């Protein structure tokens with residue numbers, strides 16, 4: 001015959017047990033808790049919202065040991081023009097994505113995140129980068145030399161050079177696509193408050 005646990009003991013057991021049916025929206029929500037890669041990617045999309053580029057909004061975060069060490073978005077260098085002050089329409093708009101970067105006013109998100117890491121003295125060796133878009137060839141060159149271990153992305157980005165895949169495979173850097181459907185439910189959860 002089993003004996004019923006005392007009431008305080010039952011209460012303690014309930015408190016210790018995981019809450020399998022959370023009722024409060026944003027603590028867990030229908031989407032569940034994002035895994036570490038979805039969490040980092042949500043931060044990358046948040047960074048993209050700060051972009052000053054008039055063409056495409058791109059963001060990224062660099063993660064080492066499960067911590068964000070730098071964020072980046074595309075735009076003009078700090079202390080220089082804002083889009084409304086451009087002397088003429090930025091060649092980013094209407095230009096070919098990933099081509100003629102030297103003619104464009106903006107620096108790319110990934111390059112800016114690496115520059116932030118250098119500015120703050122945070123090593124990128126062995127770190128992962130989470131990008132809203134697959135990095136262009138110019139950023140890939142920098143990411144390889146900066147010791148980035150893996151690239152995660154949601155949206156594609158054209159490669160006008162034809163070199164990007166070759167460089168990544170030669171450098172042994174894998175790319176992992178994350179489906180937008182892994183991100184979007186968490187944003188809906190946030191919207192519910």
Ligand SMILES: [Zn+2]
Nearest residue numbers: 053054092106
């Ligand atoms: Zn731009």
Ligand SMILES: [Zn+2]
Nearest residue numbers: 108135136139
């Ligand atoms: Zn780039």
